[in-house]
Amino acid sequence: MYTPADRYTHLLRGLETIRTLAERADRTAIARLLSQPVAADHLDEPTLDFLRQAQDLLITTTRTLAVALEPTGRPSAIDxxxxxxxxxxxxxxxxxxxxxxxxxxxxxxxxxxxxxxxxxxxxxxxxxxxxxxxxxxxxxxxxxxxxxxxxxxxxxxxxxxxxxxxxxxxx
Known part of the structure; x- marks a missing residue:
């Protein structure tokens, strides 16, 4: 059985993995892909809009959750x-x-x-x-x-x- 500390650590690792993947994604490649006629033919405008914003949404959400879960309520300093x-x-x-x-x-x-x-x-x-x-x-x-x-x-x-x-x- 997992302890609360284990679940906390697992959750933070998952958030970090999601944030890292989102930050490494190539914005230019995403924009190029979504501007292809095939994307417009198969996806409605709200879906395209979501996909255009998904990278920023994931980064912001994972950072916010990580800060909220920090024991101090503040993120650690960056270098x-x-x-x-x-x-x-x-x-x-x-x-x-x-x-x-x-x-x-x-x-x-x-x-x-x-x-x-x-x-x-x-x-x-x-x-x-x-x-x-x-x-x-x-x-x-x-x-x-x-x-x-x-x-x-x-x-x-x-x-x-x-x-x-x-x-x-x-x-």
């Missing part, structure tokens, strides 16, 4: 490698090409900046793909999109954001 992996999930791709990510760490979080490099002949200096950046919170792993700001300004603004304090750029 730079995990922040990079999460940024990779949220940043857009250029077709089948992966996007390079520059990661900066500050006290409360990580800033992820997409860097566009032409392949196979990279330019001497990478250029920014967009004028936005991602911030991945160290304590919760929450990913938020921000305008590209100097790191010291972003650090101040992010701290205010976490405190629900008004943000001002007049300093």
């Amino acid at each position: 730079a490698a995990e922040a990079w992996r999460r940024a990779h999930l949220y940043l857009p791709r250029r077709g089948d090409e992966l996007v390079l990510i520059h990661l900066d760490e500050f006290e409360d979080a990580y800033q992820a900046i997409p860097v566009l490099v032409d392949i196979p002949e990279p330019p001497p200096v990478p250029t920014l793909e967009t004028a936005t950046t991602l911030v991945i919170d160290k304590a919760t792993g929450t990913v938020t999109r921000w305008p590209l700001l100097p790191l010291d300004v972003l650090t101040r603004q992010y701290r205010r954001y976490k405190l629900d304090a008004p943000m001002s750029f007049d300093e």
